[in-house]
Amino acid sequence: MKKDHIPFNWPHMTGKELYYIAEAHFNGRLAGDGPFTARCHRWIEERTACRKALLTHSCTAALEMIALLMDIQHGDEIIMPSYTFVSTANAFVLRGGVPVFVDIRADTLNLDESLIEAAITPRTRGIAVVHYAGVACEMDTIMAIAERHGLMVVEDAAQGVMATYKGRALGSIGQMGAYSFHETKNVISGEGGALLVNDPALSLRAEIIREKGTDRSRFFRGEVDKYTWQEVGSSFLPGELIAAFLWAQFEEAERITEVRLAAWRRYHELLEELETQGVLRRPVVPEECRHNAHMYYVVLAPGIDRQRVLERFRAAGVSSVFHYVPLHSSPAGLRYGRAHGDLEVTVRQSESLLRLPLWVGLTEAQQDTAISVLRSAVTDDTR
Ligand SMILES: *Cc1c(COP(=O)(O)O)cnc(C)c1O
DSSP, X not given: OOTTOBOXXXXXXXXXXXXXXXXXXXXXXXXXXXXXXXXXXXXXXXXXXXXXXXXXXXXXXXXXXXXXXXXXXXXXXXXXXXXXXXXXXXXXXXXXXXXXXXXXXTTTOSXXXXXXXXXXXXXXXXXXXXXXXXXXXOHHHHHHHHHHHTOEEEEXXXXXXXXXXXXXXXXXXXXEEEEEOOTTSSSOOSSOEEEEEOSHHHHHHHHHHHBTTBOXXXXXXXXXXXXXXXXXXXXXXXXXXXXXXXXXXHHTHHHHHHHHHHHHHHHHHHTHHHHHTTSEEOOOOOTTEXXXXXXXXXXXXXXXXXXXXXXXXXXXXBOOBOOOOOSTTSHXXXXXXXXXXXXXXXXXXXXXXXXXXXXXXXXXXXXXXXXXXXXXXXXHHXX
């Protein structure tokens, strides 16, 4: 890290990662589904009350497993936001599915539940929600719509570890959910993820798909006397070294979340003044959502040139980033997906959103620097 430079993200290590990796090494158990993987599975199952948790090598892999478990066929439609990471859509496109992009709410930037029903066609199979910034979608409404139309709800909870909706863990509410432990998320293993299965009818198949389409997990439990090829699958499981690393992070997940929340709240308090001045708006967290401080973002007021603000950050040595480039108008989105409506909120918000540095170890002085760069950039621009 260059002195005086404030990075956007800095992966937090708890200090025990190498110790647990050494333990896995010493045990001589390096392939997947060893003792550390089992511990990680139990941890997720206990914390989220999901039926079955399975570590995967990424959230992307967990989403691909979801598409396989839904048995997505050519032309099947999945309703999802356009304002998301590519993996949400890619996982279904790989199976011949068609993402149907629906607009987001202007407050939480989550899928706008009031627009879902109009996007349903006879080909619709499911709704893929994305809990943006660890703030839950309006799940009661979405689950009720899905039930009325016989659709599955799957949760891209990549950003939602340790966050809840009405007391329920994100990823445990729909039929299936996916977590990410990528280095840029809150709880990490470099690359990594998990599939959460809530529908009991899917849990055995999930194990099979993850183990190259075989019933190897049942064989190891002594439930069958040999394992064989059962259905289409792949290798979705991480090795034990990754699980050992992740276990060290799980042990500290509570503290990591608290530290991030403290930094998040500090940004939130100190930026209230700029919101009152009308130059930006701060994130909105509905009453029923407990978020995990995955990110702190601001949405710049119309007329403020984001590019100029980003340049000011760069000049000051503070890393600020934006995302997402909407999927519905991207080259692959146009080819494989379909937009429902004009997605006006998606287009507008994605052009004016800015994320501030947020990581465990970010100092108050660094936060103050980021805030003052932002303040001078947005006030200059409008006055
Ligand atoms: C990070 C992220 C992913 C991808 O996670 P990987 O573990 O890197 O595959 C998918 N969806 C969303 C919303 C994300 O933020």
